[in-house]
Amino acid sequence: MTLYAIRRLLVAIPLLIGITFISFIVIHLAPGGPVDQIGGDLGPRSTAQMQKLMREQWGLDKPLHVQYGLWLSRIVRLDFGRSFAPDGRPVLHKIAERLPVTLLLNIIELLIIVAVAIPIGVASATRQYSLFDKFTTMFVFVGFATPDFWFALLLMMLFGVQLGWLPISGLRSPNWEYLSFWRQQWDFLGHLVLPIAVATFGGLAGLSRYMRQAMLEVVRQDYIQSARAKGLAEAVVIRFWRCRCPD
Secondary structure: OHHHHHHHHHHHHHHHHHHHHHHHHHHHHOOOOHHHHHHHHHHHHOOHHHHHHHHHHHOOOOOHHHHHHHHHHHHHOOOOOEOOOOOOOEHHHHHHHHHHHHHHHHHHHHHHHHHHHHHHHHHHHHOOOOHHHHHHHHHHHHHHHOOHHHHHHHHHHHHHHHOOOOOOOOOOOOOHHHOOHHHHHHHHHHHHHHHHHHHHHHHHHHHHHHHHHHHHHHHOOHHHHHHHHOOOOHHHHHHHHHHOOOO
């Protein structure tokens, strides 16, 4: 087992390098760049000489393979450089600021998906070809086919712009510090509704379908058929499967 884990880790190294190389190339193939962006922000004050100095300062005048080597060496040292935004802060500090919120959203998303998708999958499998099963199947197809960014724009337009029920950006309202304690909590939760809804939509559809398929495979096993043949109620059989699912 230890040798297998070591082999997998060794195989992962060139894979990670390949991913970083492709990412680096794709970023450079995209039109524009930091010098063009900052030059556009400066307006008439931006000259060719200033842009040349910025490229030399950031190493953008070097060959592509040299840029990649320098970039990869900094990534290994967790040196992500400084932001091209006007504040010029270290990128690692910005990531650290936003990481807790990202983890919070992912944890909430995972809990909701597991709590909702498993009962839906079990109910869909035990009621195969029923109206509920057909509805969940349609929901799965829609969930798989709907791009997250498009779904997010629809929710923002409907609940944020048209109806004005939910905020569409940030984690707090501008007047958050002047609200009472409970109003602050309600405001914070309101800002989480749209991102969590978008994040859970596709995952909920996928996990519920996987759960349905796993349930259908297990209920055809011999020990489940034996339990039914002995006269156990269907609810007891289902609970028996959930407690003693075979490896």
